[in-house]
Amino acid sequence: MNATPGRNLRWLPLVVFGAIVALLAAGVWLSRDPGRDALPSPLIGKPAPAFELPVLHEPGRLVSSEQLRGAPYVLNVWGSWCPGCREEHGVLTRFAETRRVRVIGYNWKDEHADALRWLEQFGNPYWMVLVDYEGHSAIEWGIYGAPETFLVDADGIVRWKHVGPMTDDDVREKLVPALERLESR
Template identity: 45%
Template sequence: MNNRKLLAFIPLALFLLLGLFLWRGLSIDPTELPSELADKKRPIPAFELPSLTEPSRLLTPDDLKGEVALLNVWATWCPTCKEEHGFLNRLAQDENVTIYGINYKDEPGKAREWLRRYLNPYQKVVLDQDGSLGLDMGVYGAPETYVLDPEGRVRYRHVGAVDAEVWKTLKQVMAQVEQESRS
């Protein structure tokens, strides 16, 4: 086969290779991002940051220990966070779920107004104004929700809004973590 005929197959080969990459990319679920913390049952990274709701108080990982809980990363600039906020309020009120919050890269005044206007589902809210805690946790963006065990270790991570469908999975994970912590 001469070189001209061989060159004619290069575009076809490139097209097939590109198609393979695109097919692989479309088959990945973006809500199932790997989590170094959850995969290894690691504790939340060390931090000492102010509370959004009690600005004179500093919070640490010890403040997020004691029971199986959700840890929700949120911000007022995040439209999806507003979408999930009502559902988080229902979980906290109707199902008595303990939820901690990390207010991520946000303005404290706007965040406090948000909680006043839309109600506060959080037991405690860490103010991560510069995003350092989020960075240490591997946060891609808001919202993200983690399941914490009583020792404050991350056991599961969900990227995206929490709704009734996602809650089914989170509830199962929390029940499993609860059962393991009793054993």
């Protein structure tokens, strides 16, 4: 007969901790899947959410989703507080310099002065920067982190989404082919 039943329970916290670490490690390992940018989005193939947001460099000017129709655009969600945004900034800048499509910045949950300072420091690749200080429009887009990038066609339909920092390979192998599909219609 076991005289100290509590003695066996002393390992319980260690076992629980080990199980949590194993689950977290599995999540990290699975998130390294190169297909992660193909995250299913309920918006793909549907109209982009309607919005009316101020322009970063002209705070009194509002731009609506309707005003962006007529030509495709890439909507890039970023913030000065976002390390991944800094990581992808050079990639986005090189893509924007091709002027193949409008690249619109979506500054999310940022301070006005911080966003301006960030663009001054790293450069502004955007055709226009919209701001969503409170993150209300982001909810409709299904944005849950930055960076995220969307391709919206001329009719306002979301055609592609990428989650996380884009690389040159992502642009070449995923964004450009998605854009070519739009151009061939």
